[in-house]
Amino acid sequence: MPLPSLKEQFAALIATPSVSCTQPALDQSNRPVIDLLAGWLGDLDFSCEIQTISPGKFNLLASYGSGPGGLVLAGHSDTVPYDEALWQSDPLKLTEVDDRWVGLGSCDMKGFFPLIIEAVRPLLDQPFKQPLLILATCDEECSMAGARALAEAGRPLGRAAVIGEPSGLRPIRLHKGVxxxxxxxxxxxxxxxxxxxxxxxxxxxxxxxxxxxxxxxxxxxxxxxxxxxxxxxxxxxxxxxxxxxxxxxxxxxxxxxxxxxxxxxxxxxxxxxxxxxxxxxxxxxxxxxxxxxLFPECSPFEQPADAELVRLAERLTGHTAEAVAFGTEAPYLQRLGCETLVLGPGDIACAHQPGEYLEMSRLQPTVRLLRQLIEHYCLSPQ
Missing domain, CATH: 3.30.70.360 (Alpha-Beta Plaits)
Structure with a gap:
């Protein structure tokens, strides 16, 4: 069975609910999302490891190539809760409106995974000198349990990690703690x-x-x-x-x-x-x-300005790395020895909102950027 297209992958992920919430009545398992990603990546000959974090909650670590070093492309598989009555469209259906893809998780941040797949597909016939790891975590929107479990396990991941949280394709190297x-x-x-x-x-x-x-x-x-x-x-x-x-x-x-x-x-x-x-x-x-x-803290995050990953992302995007007020899983990946950066196609202003969207104009620039990062770290590592 052929791999679904980029848009079909977006639609399938959005149609698969995976709300994480501190209120048990709203909380859902993310396993169906993890299974979709593992199926697609397995078809591309990635080695897929599904980690049980707690009942109904799972991480996916998919790897292509082996050895030390390499690149981690990371995101979370869950979304915030939603109030369907406040949406102009079905939140669990990908809808195209005014050159935007609208749907729950399109921006924050299920949409990052199909863009990774689109970026890596044409590169898979080349030898990977260092591995590419694709990480999908659980429960980022409430407890960060998936990323915390990885950090506590202490298993090294890669040389560099890019988290595709909404940053408007501008690199983020600092954020406050929560x-x-x-x-x-x-x-x-x-x-x-x-x-x-x-x-x-x-x-x-x-x-x-x-x-x-x-x-x-x-x-x-x-x-x-x-x-x-x-x-x-x-x-x-x-x-x-x-x-x-x-x-x-x-x-x-x-x-x-x-x-x-x-x-x-x-x-x-x-x-x-x-x-x-x-x-x-x-x-x-x-x-x-x-x-x-009330919850375990998300620590403040800072990646030094002179880090290889920061300098590379600044050169590729044309933007100086910035700071944001919201928290991410970056401190946990940094703790595992990765140079870490937040860099994704969405806009934080529309995250957690009715009508969440991703600008279609960001699709190809994101694919191009991810492909350049994969080439740098996996195909021709310095």
Whole structure:
């Protein structure tokens, strides 16, 4: 059976739902997407390894050629949830509108895989001196469990890795980290007419917020990187819940916040500084304070500007490598020894939105760019 065309591959991947979500009712397996990719790549004589990450969740590592070094072309196989009522077209059907391919995952980022296949097909009759690895991960949109499992396994992948997240075909060598944290305070409720009858979790949280704002100011004075549009680290107090009535001393209060550290800021050091502030507050207010991440953090990412991959991507695209605020799987691949870059055809502004699309004008430039990268790292490696 002949390999489907580029457009047919796009359509098949979009028609195969693979939502990852922290809400179990919306979460789906990505196995059907992995099976599609493994089938196509297997037909091209790639060696395909499907890794079980958790029940219903899988990574695919497909390789052509063998030995050390080589190039990794990586992406995630899952999408965010979608609200079908807000779409002008069926989100699970590839639709062509105004020279755009519209569909869930077209931009972020199932569409990257057919473009890799299109780029490599005419090269497969040449000897690969170093391997090409195609990596499809699971659960990037919620827990990054697929990339984290790879990093924890510690198995080297390749000399260079390109992640096809939406970057408008501009190379990205830095991004901030993402930390989502929660503080729970348990006090003692009592009648509001006599403060001695309880210990207010709400008043303790007031002081916690004051100390978090103090740390934020300290970090923003200490750390700055002008390559980011928001050059300082940020800390957003996202939501707070506590108490139940004006005439009761508040017995329980919870705060969730988002911290975006710059490259060079270690998430565990930041957490240690927060914990140092919390312990004295717990003692002063006679409450218990529990502090923990909502999810494992995505670390900040920076690939040095003088890296071979950065210089090559800048030459091939004509754009100087940039910084972005969103997080990716780049730190995990970098941890495995790969020079790593984010470089993909989509636009982040339409990702996670109804009507997500990929400009058709980006298709052939992406194929040409990927082919040049494969030639550099696999066919004629320096």
């Amino acid at each position: 930390m989502m944290e929660r503080i729970d305070i348990l006090g003692r409720s009592g009648h509001s007419s006599d403060p001695s009858l309880g210990h207010s979790a709400l008043e303790a949280m007031h002081d916690v917020i004051g100390d978090l704002k103090g740390l934020r100011a300290q970090w923003q004075a200490e750390y700055r990187n002008p390559q980011f549009s928001v050059p300082q680290p940020t800390l957003n107090l996202g939501c707070i819940h506590g108490g139940d009535n004006p005439n009761r001393i508040c017995g329980q209060c919870s705060l969730e916040f988002d911290l975006r550290p710059l490259p060079g800021m270690d998430p565990e050091i930041l957490r240690g500084l927060i914990r140092q502030k919390l312990q004295p507050l717990a003692e002063r207010h006679q409450v218990s304070i529990d502090y923990r991440p």
